[in-house]
Amino acid sequence: MNRLALGLLIVVGLCVAFPTFRERIPNGKNVPNPCQGSSGEWEGVGHNIKFGGGPRNPFGKDFAAAGSKWTTELCNKDSDSDGKTNGEELGDPDCTWTKGGTPSGQATGHPGVCEPMDQDACKSVNAAINCL
Numbered sequence: 001m002n003r004l005a006l007g008l009l010i011v012v013g014l015c016v017a018f019p020t021f022r023e024r025i026p027n028g029k030n031v032p033n034p035c036q037g038s039s040g041e042w043e044g045v046g047h048n049i050k051f052g053g054g055p056r057n058p059f060g061k062d063f064a065a066a067g068s069k070w071t072t073e074l075c076n077k078d079s080d081s082d083g084k085t086n087g088e089e090l091g092d093p094d095c096t097w098t099k100g101g102t103p104s105g106q107a108t109g110h111p112g113v114c115e116p117m118d119q120d121a122c123k124s125v126n127a128a129i130n131c132l
């Protein structure tokens with residue numbers, strides 16, 4: 001493999017949602033897409049676009065500030081200001097999940113996107129969110 005191909009692989013790898021980061025939060029691979037008319041999951045949980053990469057959303061900023069790991073403080077925080085803690089949205093309402101474990105519940109919301117997205121209170125929070 002030549003250097004250019006290797007470099008491209010690295011760049012692509014960095015642009016795609018960090019799979020290892022998704023393993024550091026409860027239900028990181030099952031975060032529902034909050035965009036209207038969309039289904040499936042939101043791979044780049046900490047980013048403004050579903051596929052990850054680029055600027056971070058409020059949860060991504062808090063996750064980075066927490067040392068890129070799930071802490072009790074991060075769990076209890078409501079990063080997207082929608083009234084639900086990150087733990088509630090990701091299925092760890094009691095903040096007991098540890099990496100590799102099974103969360104107590106399923107992810108019910110997106111911790112970095114204020115929901116429901118069409119509410120007035122959410123519009124400014126979600127200004128940078130790109131539903132594509």
Ligand SMILES: [Ca+2]
Binds near residue numbers: 079080082084089111
């Ligand atoms: Ca929230």
